[in-house]
Amino acid sequence: MSDASAHALEHHEPVTSTGIPNKKVLMWAFLGSDCMFFGTLISTHLIYRKISATVGGNFLDIRDVFDIELTSFSTFILLASSLFMALAVSAIHKGNLNSTRWMLFGTIIFGAIFLACQVYEFTHFIHAPGNELTLSTYRGEPHVFGSTFYVLTGTHGTHVAIGVFWLLGWLAYSFTGKMSTAHALDVEICGLYWHFVDIVWIIIFPVVYLMEYAL
Amino acid sequence: MATESIKYLAPDADNKAKTQVFPRPGQHTTGLVDWLTTIDHKKIGLMYGLTALFFLIIGGIEALLIRSQLWDHNMAVLTNREYNQMFTMHGTTMVFLVIMPLSAAFFNFIMPLQIGARDVAFPRMNALSLWCFVGGGIILNLSWFFTGGSPAIGWFGYAPLTDTRFAEVIGDMGPDFWIFSLQILGVASLLASFNFITTIINMRAPGMTMMRLPVFTWMTLIVSFLIILAFPAITIALVELMFDRTYGTNFYDFLEGGKPHLWQHLFWIFGHPEVYILILPAMGIVSEVIPVFSRKPLFGYGLIVFSGAIIGFMGFAVWSHHMFTTGMGVVATSAFAMLTMLIAIPTGVKIFNWIGTMWGGRIRFDTPMLFALGFITMFMIGGFTGIMHSSVPIDAQHQDSYFVVAHFHYVLIGGALFGLFCGFYFWLPKLTGRMMSEKVGKFVFTLMFLGFNLTFFPMHYLGMIGQPRRTHTYNEGHGFETWNQIATVGAFILGVGIAIGVLQFINSFFNKKLKPAGKNPWDARTLEWTLSSPVKEYNFARTPIIKARDQAWENNYGPKENHSEKEPLDDHGVHMPDRSWWPLITALGLLGLAIGMLFHRTIDPSGELVRDYTYPIIAGAVAILGMIMWALEGPGGYHLFPKEDEE
């Protein structure tokens, strides 16, 4: 948003009925809806999880495929990124541009590490020798696990990637010299999204990964 | 619309656009550019309405073809495949391209006026919703021209009909068009709903508390919540199906471990809330119309609002009544049967409220009121048959028979469409500034009412004696012919009625000879009737301060302390956001992305599947660029200086 329009906004940002800014209500409504998106994907995964339709009689023990150490690490990284995000929001509220920049940068890097882990994980699973798990097969036989697993975690990864690009946008903007506390709301909303995507992962990680080791 | 007293003031000098790819259309834009770049909720509503009426004609023609095919046993107007395509396209068109956008047209046009706002919360996003809706409609209907023609899978797209293995035509693209069109339409509905929710929660005029909101605005809010919570289920189901068809995943592929049953669940988790998405706006419209023409306040406002909310809430807990015959097990089946019966209670409450409103009133039978009365009676019949098939053993008889067809047309045409026509006759004068002929209106009502009942009442009986739905013909000797012929005659009468109605609406935009409407031709109660017809582009010159629920009525007849006041004129003037090209360009990008994905696969001469993502990537880049430019350009704006009473 350009300076001029931000200026226009300051003049005309309507006093809302609830006192909550419009953009924030919008983001909350979107997140409510996004819960249902992930709810549907996670249910699909859980419903299919125990269904082994392997034609060749290979029982799928997904533990042979998973690399739980790596995923635990990337989970930790993603959760840690939320801290940077929160600090970035607090910094921009205080008008501390330099610290905002660094915190945004930290969030982006951690988000990118998470994404890199996911890319590594996917390629690794698809080519796992003797245990290839693709979108439609396991060990070369038709299977559903790959379908639900990749589409679910891939959708989450897409969310993270969108978040990373959004944050990159703000980071770039901070170098134009136009960024000020007037943008605190926008960064905060970006943060809402980022935290939400993290929380979704807090559900996906136990339900998709850890549970395979417990049940 | 500009009046003389409106001075044009150059926007703050530094607000003048920097170098821009497209110069931003300014305040005085007219003609095509105005329509393509507008962000005015009234113009957007109008475009929603006109496009939906166009699709109503298309869907109607498809319906008449279906009815012609069923005129007699073993007719050959359509082949079996064409018949399947026809009912698929008819259903999908009517649900997603007619009833929903017609409702959206009213949400757009009426809701901001009813809450005393100058526009919706995010005007440019509103334009994006409109263009996505248009794009979705285009994609769906493009399917006729490509391999396999239109989808032949029903509006519910049941697996495994959508499995590529079972395609009747090799390389059938129909279901792919259907998938991408519904996805784009989903984007349109979701964005619009986020917008309406924010608008209603946040942009009410001072004093417009939640319990003073007009019922139509309440229904807009509830429907918007239903959309944002129900559409994700179908979106994900469609993503999964798209992966099945495009990348060979096994979600619904029963030969490779998938469960077609899951599709039914996901579809109806969306599908049942969807039927309330279709009916609640009409209920809102009728709740506005009946008090006006009964000269009484709405009976039981709180009850109507809360029963609407309860219907919306419970609507998420009854989806499996569409799946009673799939063998879900006794517990699930009984639970869903019970909840389905329960949901009839809040529905019944509303009907009693409308009756209570009319009770003892001085009823005027103008066209809007006739449609409202038609709505109540016919919706009731549809409700009764609904309760009938909430009983599991009875539903086992009804399922997939014409009885179900009768049920849902009574609620969808007799209910939703009559409610929307009621809204047109009621609110079009506000939009055009002209009254429509009562005579023609009553004629249209008579034709539609007669034609509709002739068409669909016999279907109850046809279903009972065993005529299956979704079947392109029947043999001699079942005794189906007579009633089918009556139904077909009725369908043509209904079609003529609707056509005359649509012509009458369009005529009222152009015919200068029609009587001017004035501010409040019906002596109605809500805020939009305090404004001139047609409404000025800034809606309210001064923001009203609301003192009572039926504000326009109170201003005319209420005690002094209930009269609304107005905020003082702002010397900054009324701030109007600028028009923008970016919503249209973003929507074009999304349209291109969908079409690019539809055609990204080709078979090369050696029979290999080749994927080429060039076009989807280009189109996706256009969409993303559109969004970035959108964010950078900001709302912009100019100021208008209306005089005190110019509204």
Ligand code: HEM
């Ligand atoms: C009193 C409230 C209602 C009840 C109890 C009810 C119940 C049912 C049941 C049990 C079915 C499944 C019939 C079968 O396939 O065997 C059904 C079908 C249907 N209902 Fe309703 N309904 C009600 C209101 C509505 C409303 C308000 C609408 C739409 C505006 C609606 C639209 C439909 C549609 C479109 C179908 C058929 C879907 C299909 O199979 O293609 N219903 N209803």
Ligand SMILES: [Cu+2]
């Ligand atoms: Cu239902």
